[in-house]
Amino acid sequence: MTQWSIREEAPPAGKDYVSVSLEKDQLYDGPLVLVNRDHPVRTLARNIVALPSGILQASNQEEPIISLEATCLAQLSSLIRACRASTKIAVVSGYRSLASQKRLYENSLRDNGEAFTESYVALPGASEHQTGLAVDVGIYDGELDYIRPSFPDQGAAAIFKRLAAKFGFIQRYSDNKTHLTGIAAELWHFRYVGSPHAELMEREGLCLEEYTDFVRQYAYGGKHLYIETNETLSEIYFAEASAPSVYVPVPSARGESWQLSGNNGDGYVVTAAYPKAGSRHG
Missing domain, CATH: 3.30.200.180 (Phosphorylase Kinase; domain 1)
Known part of the structure; x- marks a missing residue:
């Protein structure tokens, strides 16, 4: 125990x-930087590296090559191995530049409307994805929605969520914290904050x-x-x-x-x- x-x-x-x-x-800079509407990204992301071939990557024209901050990527790789889910859990989105986030936001406004976009897509400059410390994952079934990938509370996804804090990850957005984060619940969006911070946040029920x-x-x-x-x-x-x-x-x-x-x-x-x-x- x-x-x-x-x-x-x-x-x-x-x-x-x-x-x-x-x-x-x-x-x-650092794994505990707070990013939201009131705390925009202020520096360029560092140590961004592409996903290795051993991590399943969802195919999407928005991110033909998915990348993450190096430590975040190493811990994510270890987490997926611990879940024994290398053929089940796919990375859908990682690092995005300001230009990529702006394009995603504008496309979502056009295709999905304002209410949806404000709930699920961060404003350009206020997205954790611009740090390289945020990752969207999904259960791979051939294709995954880029903005809202499927990651239910069962099977490999449930194991991932149970072990995430041990590897330094938190589920960043939940229903009961929307009034603080400004983002609707996202079961697929995980943020690397490191250890022991992730475990402490989980135990105390704290968002970032x-x-x-x-x-x-x-x-x-x-x-x-x-x-x-x-x-x-x-x-x-x-x-x-x-x-x-x-x-x-x-x-x-x-x-x-x-x-x-x-x-x-x-x-x-x-x-x-x-x-x-x-x-x-x-």
């Missing part, structure tokens, strides 16, 4: 942090808008968030961005690794992973 514990507490006395210098544009606010509670200098599982101990905290170039504190002790993500708004989320052996905090 998987162990999972969450605690809020100040770092232990004597724990060392060092400051790393960041440029302002890094505020708009809510999680962005949630993490702000754990600002550097106060209580941090600690998550412990059978394998890992993670520390999560928030660092505010307040200048054109900022210095963000990160753990300095040996043995841990850390990652940093902007939130596309007012600060950075630091996620540190520690070895389980030794003291309680690493």
